Amino acid sequence: MITYPPTSPTPPIWAANPRPRGRPERYRLTIAVAVIVLIVLVASSILDYVYLDTIPSRTALYGLLSVALVALATIIGVRALDRNPADRRRHLIRAGVLLGLAVLLWLLVIDVFVFTGAAGPGVAAISALACLPTTAFGLFVVRRMDRNEKEPWRLVLVAFAWGAIVATSMVIWGESLWSAVAERALVPGPGLDASTAFSAGLLEELAKGVAVLLLFLLMRNEFDDVVDGIVYGAAVGLGFNFMESIAYMTNLYAIFSPEGVGGYAAGFQWYARQVLGLFFGHATYTALIGAGIGIARQLVSRRQKVIAVASGFLIAIAAHFSWDAWLAFFPIETSALGLVEIHLRTLIMTGPFTAAVIALLLSGIRYEGKALAEQFQKEAAEGTGAILPAEVPILASPWRRLAQRMHALGKGGVRAYLALARLQTAQLDLAMERWHRERKEIDEPLEAEHELRRRVIELRRPSRVPSLKPLT
Amino acid sequence: MSARTWRFNSSPPHHSSSSFVPALGACKQNAPHPLDKLAAVRAAPYDPVRPLYRALLVFDIVALLILAVGLGEFLYFEPPGQSTGLKATIAGVYLYDPTADSTSGPDRRTFIRSEQFAAVVNWSSLPQNIVVDARWYDSFEAVVGRVGPGTPEQLAGQTTIPVGLPAGLKYNLPGQYVFVVERLQGGVPVEVLARRIVLVERE
Numbered sequence: 001m002i003t004y005p006p007t008s009p010t011p012p013i014w015a016a017n018p019r020p021r022g023r024p025e026r027y028r029l030t031i032a033v034a035v036i037v038l039i040v041l042v043a044s045s046i047l048d049y050v051y052l053d054t055i056p057s058r059t060a061l062y063g064l065l066s067v068a069l070v071a072l073a074t075i076i077g078v079r080a081l082d083r084n085p086a087d088r089r090r091h092l093i094r095a096g097v098l099l100g101l102a103v104l105l106w107l108l109v110i111d112v113f114v115f116t117g118a119a120g121p122g123v124a125a126i127s128a129l130a131c132l133p134t135t136a137f138g139l140f141v142v143r144r145m146d147r148n149e150k151e152p153w154r155l156v157l158v159a160f161a162w163g164a165i166v167a168t169s170m171v172i173w174g175e176s177l178w179s180a181v182a183e184r185a186l187v188p189g190p191g192l193d194a195s196t197a198f199s200a201g202l203l204e205e206l207a208k209g210v211a212v213l214l215l216f217l218l219m220r221n222e223f224d225d226v227v228d229g230i231v232y233g234a235a236v237g238l239g240f241n242f243m244e245s246i247a248y249m250t251n252l253y254a255i256f257s258p259e260g261v262g263g264y265a266a267g268f269q270w271y272a273r274q275v276l277g278l279f280f281g282h283a284t285y286t287a288l289i290g291a292g293i294g295i296a297r298q299l300v301s302r303r304q305k306v307i308a309v310a311s312g313f314l315i316a317i318a319a320h321f322s323w324d325a326w327l328a329f330f331p332i333e334t335s336a337l338g339l340v341e342i343h344l345r346t347l348i349m350t351g352p353f354t355a356a357v358i359a360l361l362l363s364g365i366r367y368e369g370k371a372l373a374e375q376f377q378k379e380a381a382e383g384t385g386a387i388l389p390a391e392v393p394i395l396a397s398p399w400r401r402l403a404q405r406m407h408a409l410g411k412g413g414v415r416a417y418l419a420l421a422r423l424q425t426a427q428l429d430l431a432m433e434r435w436h437r438e439r440k441e442i443d444e445p446l447e448a449e450h451e452l453r454r455r456v457i458e459l460r461r462p463s464r465v466p467s468l469k470p471l472t
Numbered sequence: 473m474s475a476r477t478w479r480f481n482s483s484p485p486h487h488s489s490s491s492f493v494p495a496l497g498a499c500k501q502n503a504p505h506p507l508d509k510l511a512a513v514r515a516a517p518y519d520p521v522r523p524l525y526r527a528l529l530v531f532d533i534v535a536l537l538i539l540a541v542g543l544g545e546f547l548y549f550e551p552p553g554q555s556t557g558l559k560a561t562i563a564g565v566y567l568y569d570p571t572a573d574s575t576s577g578p579d580r581r582t583f584i585r586s587e588q589f590a591a592v593v594n595w596s597s598l599p600q601n602i603v604v605d606a607r608w609y610d611s612f613e614a615v616v617g618r619v620g621p622g623t624p625e626q627l628a629g630q631t632t633i634p635v636g637l638p639a640g641l642k643y644n645l646p647g648q649y650v651f652v653v654e655r656l657q658g659g660v661p662v663e664v665l666a667r668r669i670v671l672v673e674r675e
Contacts, residue, residue, distance in 0.1 A: 183669065187661045188609045188650055191549030194542055254674060258585065259641050288531075295528055298521045308525060311532045318535035323541055356531055360524060365519040467630055 030217040037210055038071075040170060063169045069102035070161050077154055078218060092154060099161050119254040119262075127249040127266060134274040135160075135242045138283065142234040143362060146227050147398040148368050149428045155215065155222055159232045162211035163239025163286070170207035175199055190328075197325035198432070201317040204240070208282070209289040209313050211236045216293045220442075224432055226294035226364035229312075229454055231356060233290020237282035245273040276343065280350040281323070287317040287357045294364070319353040372396065375431035375438075386456040387427055395427055423459040430456055551662055560604070560653035561594040561664035568634045575632060582671045585643040590617075590634035591651045591668060595624040604665065605657045607633045611647025611672070646674040657668050 018392040042064060073095045080091035143156050178199040186192045212233050217225050223229070252265040273281065292312015331381040332338045373396035387395065394400045401424050409417040412462040430452040436442040437449060564579030568590035575590055583589050593606055604627065605620025616638060619630040638645060651668045654661035 024597060183648070183650060184667065185665050186550055187608070187654060188613065189661060191550055192545050193613065194546040194549070198542065198546075225521075255646055257642055295521060295524050299525060304525065308528055311528045311535075314539075315528075315531045315535040318538040321542055322538050325545070360527065361518075363524055365529070367524075370520075378547055 013048060022046070025216045026220070030214060033210065033217065037166070037170070037214075045194035063165070066102045066105040067169050068163050069105065070096050070158075073098035073161075074158055074233050074271045075100065077158060089125065095154070096157075099114055099157065102165055103161060117323060119250040119257070123253050123262075123266070124246065124250050127253075127270070128159070128248045130249070130270050131242050131245045131274050134278060137279045138238045139235060141279075142231055142238065144284070146231050147365055147366075148227075148372055149425075149432055151222060151228060151231050154193050156231070156235045157213060159215060159235035160239035161241075162214075163208055163241075163282075164243040165239075167207040167211060167236065167240050170210075173204040174207075178203070187321045193328060194325050197321045197323075201319075201321035204282075205285060205289065205313060205316040205320055206241055208233075208236045208286045209293075209316065212286065212290045212293055213309070216297065220297075223294070223297060224382040224436070225298055225368055226291050226360055227368055229290035229292070229294020229297065230287045230364070231290070233287040233293075234279075234283040234357075236290075237284070237286035238278070240286070241273060241278070245270065247408065248273065272342065277350075280346050280354055283290045283358055284350060285316040285320045288319060288353065289313055291357065291360045291364075295360075300440075315353075315356075319350070323349055349382045361411050369396070371435045372428065372431045375408075375434040376427075379431065379434060384453055384457075386453045387458075388431055395424065395431075419459070423456065426452065426456045426459050487559075487603055538577060549660065552657075553660040554657070556602075556655065556663060558598060558655065558663075558665050559600070561597045561665045562651065562653065562668050563592040563594055563631075564650065565589055565591050565668055565670050568632070570634065573630050573632065580670070582673055583644070585646060587636075588634065588644075589670070590632050592625075592632055595627050595631065598624040598665070600625050604653060605656060605661070606651070606653045608633065608636075609650045609652070610638065610645050611643065611649065614638070616649075621659075644672050646672050648672075 076098065077095035080088045080095060089346075134420055138442055139156060139160060142154070143150055181198065182195045182199075186195055188189070212229065215232050216229070223232070247268040248269045252269055253262040255266040256262045263346065289312040291309050292310070292315070295312075296308035299305050299308060329347075332341050332345070332347065373392070376387050376392045376395050380389045380392050394404055405417050405420050405424070408420040412419075430449070433442070433449045433452055492502035499628060501586045559585045565581070566579065566589060567577045567583075568575050570588060575592060580589070591608070593604070595604075598604060600623055602623065603626060604619050605618065605622070606627075607615050608617035610616045617633050619633050620627055633651070635649060637643070649670050649672060651670070652664050653666040654665040655665055
């Protein structure tokens with residue numbers, strides 16, 4: 001039988017890495033990056049509109065409102081975290097509404113200025129609806145990969161929206177300009193293909209990677225290690241892939257519908273990008289950036305941090321480049337054999353990079369799991385009451401945590417399940433905080449850890465977790 | 473950080489090394505002892521982030537190789553220093569009648585999908601000692617029309633280069649079509665002597 005110690009003041013714990021109060025230094029870097037992104041977006045959209053006057057440039061210009069909504073939603077969402085729980089929900093709802101408006105507006109912009117004339121709004125809407133379930137599945141899987149401490153949905157969705165709206169807006173101008181110059185200066189053929197592939201790899205990965213970098217700088221509490229980096233990176237990639245899928249589906253529908261095969265062309269794009277390439281393409285590339293940033297999160301030396309971040313970008317750019325540049329070396333037959341070839345091509349060309357992400361992810365999960373188990377034991381040994389010795393083996397195993405929650409569900413219903421889930425999450429947060437403090441990679445005051453501990457003790461009261469007693 | 477995961481390292485420890493000391497302490501009592509030298513060796517905790525960092529650096533090498541191969545490919549097909557200053561003359565891009573193999577109307581820059589069109593080249597403006605060809609690329613960068621390669625004299629009878637329809641399609645693809653007259657060296661196009669871009673509208 002687990003006995004519940006009375007809530008008592010926590011014993012003093014040496015603060016591993018005390019920092020002065022006030023805003024951390026990284027906030028300045030965050031503001032600098034955000035300002036650069038803003039300037040690039042506004043200036044490039046206006047310049048592109050004035051000088052190139054292409055259809056995508058109009059998208060970039062009118063899409064600025066959508067980008068502004070995403071930025072506003074991000075600010076409100078982030079600030080909501082600092083508010084008390086009563087206000088937090090209200091602010092998160094506001095942020096969610098703004099994000100939803102931004103997505104709708106962006107879809108409208110894409111539809112009106114790019115494909116309305118040819119494909120029509122109906123095709124754009126059907127394409128978006130077709131991509132939603134697969135992308136939602138992708139996000140669900142990506143978030144579930146973090147077995148020990150799942151990232152909050154709000155941040156995963158912010159990452160997704162940045163990938164879908166901000167990153168796509170940023171690359172439109174750059175790629176239009178690069179393409180316009182290259183087509184007038186280079187010999188068409190493999191050389192031009194290589195140039196275009198360099199532009200796609202460089203510009204798209206930089207635009208997507210900025211979102212992961214901003215999350216790393218701004219949301220340090222929710223960006224713990226390589227696992228989190230991969231989750232956020234993949235979410236940004238899925239967002240980009242979502243918007244790109246809609247663009248390609250509607251575009252190819254418009255091209256091939258006069259031939260009577262528009263639906264087939266759009267359907268093929270859907271399969272290639274939303275089924276076959278869901279995890280292999282952009283999700284893999286941006287996950288590599290996230291892995292680099294996640295590893296940098298836990299490195300001590302500033303030089304190594306910079307190298308790790310740059311490495312993530314470099315690997316992602318190379319992976320993206322290799323696909324775009326050498327796709328033509330794997331031609332697809334128009335016969336039934338082509339169906340096999342399409343899958344083999346994706347597996348051969350992107351598979352190794354996806355395998356690299358999976359290897360980093362599994363190593364990260366294993367390392368994180370061991371570190372958390374160690375912290376559970378240390379917390380239990382200190383006798384603060386936040387984690388009891390009997391709970392350590394359960395908390396250390398994702399499956400046993402799930403089994404305990406399911407048991408609570410059977411005994412006390414949904415309320416008991418949710419109460420226990422909240423307790424487990426708070427205990428994991430505490431262990432994570434301890435881990436970062438022990439590694440001297442945290443800039444929060446020690447009071448934050450005490451607050452987490454107080455929260456766990458509050459959550460574990462029998463009245464809050466009705467099913468805990470029967471479990472013992 | 474548990475003591476069993478520690479290893480010898482030249483870097484200073486992040487944490488107290490007291491758990492490592494007892495073995496050394498025992499040796500010190502019987503000084504002098506060769507193990508005393510170990511006192512100068514500092515212990516540092518083994519950091520599992522390092523293997524991840526090293527793996528990232530290994531992937532980095534692969535990435536650099538890929539980008540280097542890409543750069544090599546680019547330089548092979550776009551070799552620097554190939555500019556001869558020669559210019560071919562494209563008389564224009566006109567509506568094309570495939571049955572009569574003739575062009576008509578004014579020089580145009582835009583067409584609709586159902587219109588067939590062709591470029592007309594004046595090969596006589598080029599010297600006879602070079603190998604050239606002329607190609608049409610569609611909006612997917614596929615070659616959809618071509619004459620050559622050959623010397624300008626050999627191509628003198630092929631001044632009209634029409635755009636062909638992609639296999640199985642009834643209309644041209646919409647988007648930008650690029651027509652180029654290229655100089656070849658070793659079978660590889662190395663210089664564009666003339667270029668025209670036309671737009672096929674979606675209608």
